[in-house]
Amino acid sequence: MKVEIEKLRFGTELVKRGFAKMQKGGVIMDVTNVEQAIIAEEAGAVAVMALHKVPADIRISGGVARMADPKKIEEIMDAVTIPVMAKCRIGHFAEARVLEAIGVDMIDESEVLTPADNFFHIYKKKFVVPFVCGARNLSEAVRRIWEGAAMIRTKGEAGTGNVVEAVKHMRLINHAISIVQRTNEEKLYSLAEKFASRYLEVSKIVTEETGIRIEEEIVYEHFTIEEIVEGIYEILLDIKKLNRLPVVNFAAGGVATPADAAMMMQLGADGVFVGSGIFKSSNPTKFAKAIVEAVQHYDEPDIIAEVSKELGEPMKGIEKFSETELLQTRGT
């Protein structure tokens, strides 16, 4: 059979969103070395997130948190057969290109690391590798999808072991979707304009500085604001039609126990990221398996009871965090 190579298409939306769909119903675990990656794979994780520190330790150590050492990520890629993801800083397209070059399967443009750009996220449609991005609300989710994210996750509040923020973000997104579903097209267009206004911040500062306005100003990448509004409007129409985000939506940021994971699934998450929760617990192997089981059987309390027995100490966690310590306010 003759195959025309030019018909082969890499990195299309279908291929990128398809990858994310294959992760559904699964647990993606943060790991910092080969041993942890193998524990995660054996427990039934669908993917691992290769990091140099888990979020709980990033919180403690402070300083600028950056992309992990590529050597370390490669070691983890060599050790497991499941997909390996890695984090880059918000807006840091050069870090993202490095991760793409070494061949990670998905990039998390993450608020857990120190943002590199206060104005813009990466224009992810230019990449072959798919991205996941955090969101606190529908407005953030829709902007990330327009930029090309193939997966959304709640931001929650990473490294706290406290699920309260992840629950809040999931509820806000779900409720906003239900509102979009019952809103007419004219109002949705106004909403698209509102959501798109975040892309005007650099333009506003410069207009104030120079006092000059021009026609058809390019505000982000190669787009005018009108083109961005149009794109965001299309996504809102998609949401209205599907009654859900057009990409998968995972829970993340504070999931620490099997019951936390089950709760997020019942709130409509397509899957779960567990960061510090597993390897900050006293028995990671058992903990990892318990979370996988809890996600599979999220609506069967008997099974969740069974896997929750004698798990040892979960991560200690943080009950209250001050405004200045929040990671979730980064990158909107």
Added chain:
Amino acid sequence: MKVSVVGVQGDVEEHVIITKKAMQNLGIKGDVIITRKFGAVSKSDVVIIPGGESTTISKLIFADSIAEEIIQLAESGKPIMGTCAGLIILSRFGDEQVEKTRTKLLGLLDVKVRRNAFGRQKESFQTKLQMKRIGEIDAIFIRAPVIEDVGEKVEILAKFEDKIVAVQQDNILGLAFHPELVSTKVHEYLLSLAHNL
């Protein structure tokens, strides 16, 4: 007709939606259900094992004895289809990745599969593909496996660049790619196998 999609992990919803569309197109009445525990598979006319992570899906179906149910149903001649990870799980032999992760296989297709045969996600792609008895379809390959060796009873339905990517052995259908993301054609063919029983 009752179709069960094994729903422990992966793109389950996509198979449900496309199967329902295929039923509509063929004018078949029936239900498409998602099953995550023992009991439903044995009452089904067709079973689909979706794409996802083969290591994860295998662990969960063997832990819950869904695996034994699928094997029994296959022996009774009911059509069973696996896509991507589902193909790996249906196979008899795996590669070193399957062995290293001690992934259990169902052994219903007399083939040897190789996981991640095209490479990592950045090598994932979409293309047009000619399938025997089905015609041209859009095929999405995501960290896809290929079939390296086939037994005598196995019929090759499609190749991509000399690599075997779709096979049928009597009532068992295995695809290295994801028809459920784009088209109803393969699902219509699967349903027709059940309809002709």
